[in-house]
Amino acid sequence: xxxxxxxxxxxxxxxxxxxxxxxxxxxxxxxxxxxxxxxxxxxxxxxxxxxxxxxxxxxxxxxxxxxxxxxxxxxxxxxxxxxxxxxxxxxxxxxxxxxxxxxxxxxxxxxxxxxxxxxxxxxxxxxxxxxxxxxxxxxxxxxxxxxxxxxxxxxxxxxxxxxxxxxxxxxxxxxxxxxxxxxxxxxxxxxxxxxxxxxxxxxxxxxxxxxxxxxxxxxxxxxxxxxxxxxxxxxxxxxxxxxxxxxxxxxxxxxxxxxxxxxxxx
DNA sequence: GCCCAGGTATAAA
DNA sequence: TTTATACATGGG
Numbered sequence: 001x002x003x004x005x006x007x008x009x010x011x012x013x014x015x016x017x018x019x020x021x022x023x024x025x026x027x028x029x030x031x032x033x034x035x036x037x038x039x040x041x042x043x044x045x046x047x048x049x050x051x052x053x054x055x056x057x058x059x060x061x062x063x064x065x066x067x068x069x070x071x072x073x074x075x076x077x078x079x080x081x082x083x084x085x086x087x088x089x090x091x092x093x094x095x096x097x098x099x100x101x102x103x104x105x106x107x108x109x110x111x112x113x114x115x116x117x118x119x120x121x122x123x124x125x126x127x128x129x130x131x132x133x134x135x136x137x138x139x140x141x142x143x144x145x146x147x148x149x150x151x152x153x154x155x156x157x158x159x160x161x162x163x164x165x166x167x168x169x170x171x172x173x174x175x176x177x178x179x180x181x182x183x184x185x186x187x188x189x190x191x192x193x194x195x196x197x198x199x200x201x202x203x204x205x206x207x208x209x210x211x212x213x214x215x216x217x218x219x220x221x222x223x224x225x226x227x228x229x230x231x232x233x234x235x236x237x238x239x240x241x242x243x244x245x246x247x248x249x250x251x252x253x254x255x256x257x258x259x260x261x262x263x264x265x266x
Numbered sequence: 267g268c269c270c271a272g273g274t275a276t277a278a279a
Numbered sequence: 280t281t282t283a284t285a286c287a288t289g290g291g
Contacts, residue, residue, distance in 0.1 A: 020272065114273040120289055121272080162287025167274085204274050225272040255272070 003052040003059055005066075010073050012095025013045050016066070019096050019256050021214045023109050023122045024129070024142070036065060037102065038134065038141045067097040067217075075246060079253070082243055085235045086250055089257035096252060098217060103182050104175060105142045106215030107197070110207045111167045127159040128168075148172035167202025174200055190220055213248040222247040227258040230265050 017025040017032050025034040031044040039056035052062050063069060072095075079090040112128075113121050132143035132151075149172040156165035174180040180200055185193045190212065197208040209223035222243065224232075231254050232239055243250035258265070 110272070113271090115271060115286075116273090116288085117271040117290060119291095123289080160288060163274090163285085164287080202274065206273055210272070223272070226270095227272070 001053060001055070001057060003054070003057055003062055004046075005050045005052065005059065005063060005068060007045070007048060007050045007066075007068055008073065009048060010095050011045075011050070011066075011068070011097060013043065013050065015093060015096045015256075016099065019093065019252060020118060020259075021096075021252065022099055022101060023118075023125050033139070035129075035136065035139050035141055037061075038136075040136055040139050064100050067100060070097070072097060072249075075249065078244070078246060079250060082241075082250070083235070085231070085257070086243070086254065089253040090250075092260070093253045093256050096256075098213065098219070098249070098252070100217050101214055102142065103185070103211065103215035104145050107171060107200075107203070107207070107211040108142075108145075108168060110210035110214070111171060111200075111202055112161055112164055113210070114164065114202070114207060116164075124159055124161045124164075128156075128161070131158050145172040145175045149176035164202065167200070170201040171203065186216060190218055193218070194221070209248075213251070219246050219248040222251045224251075225255070227255055231258050234265070 013032065014027070017027070017034075025032045031042050034041050034043075036054075037056060039054050041052055041054035041056065043050060043052045045051070050062075050066065050068075056062075076090060080087040108128075109121070109125055112124050116124075129140035129142055132147055133140035148168060151169060153166045153169050156168060159165070161168065171180075175182060180196055185196055188196065193212060193216070194205070194208045197203050197211055198205070203211075206223050206225060209221040212218040212221040213223060228251060232241065
């Protein structure tokens with residue numbers, strides 16, 4: 001029921017769960033509440049331990065979910081090579097770990113994210129879970145794609161996702177009938193996987209890259225969004241700049257840095 | 267009220 | 280091939 005995992009001092013639970021990679025963790029006092037793989041979880045930091053209260057009591061699973069084995073600290077010199085902006089961004093966002101989220105949940109969340117703002121993304125996803133997930137003890141699980149695949153676009157109208165509803169249905173159907181095989185994508189090379197994901201209507205380069213980074217834990221994908229464009233335009237005049245094999249981490253550092261420094265874009 | 271948001275599909279040039 | 284526009288909804 002309760003798991004305690006030793007974590008590095010640098011690990012920052014707040015930043016990790018509130019950096020825009022996931023949309024379904026809620027903070028209350030000093031604890032975070034979420035639903036992972038159909039199980040409610042309450043997590044907090046106590047001393048240098050991550051304390052997890054959940055029916056899903058599998059240490060290995062949670063170590064993987066919070067990516068506790070990977071040495072993020074060791075990458076500071078790597079990012080500093082790309083200039084002071086990325087160096088500062090990496091430093092300010094030190095402690096973010098990329099979660100090992102369920103790929104379907106990540107895909108769906110980032111389909112919903114398109115041309116949208118974070119608070120409304122959260123709102124739509126919570127309605128999606130409420131209407132189509134399983135009711136737990138005061139929470140809802142993320143809807144199964146097998147359930148969504150059988151719905152019609154208009155069935156999603158209560159979640160008010162607008163034009164994105166048809167994309168969610170299309171994603172669920174193609175995953176269900178294996179036109180897009182998530183298990184195969186896991187073992188594909190990056191460019192083939194990005195291509196496969198973009199067979200889904202409503203999934204372009206940005207959503208595919210987010211799915212790879214946040215759903216499949218592929219750090220070599222760089223999702224270019226409006227914020228990143230602003231940073232690239234202003235600080236990296238070479239638009240083809242390549243941040244190397246950890247470009248996904250570079251992206252989330254720059255994303256959060258740009259959002260916390262609006263003054264730099266006036 | 268007005269602008270715009272972790273983009274993408276589609277039409278037009 | 281490149282560029283423009285519509286899209287649903289609600290936060291700021």
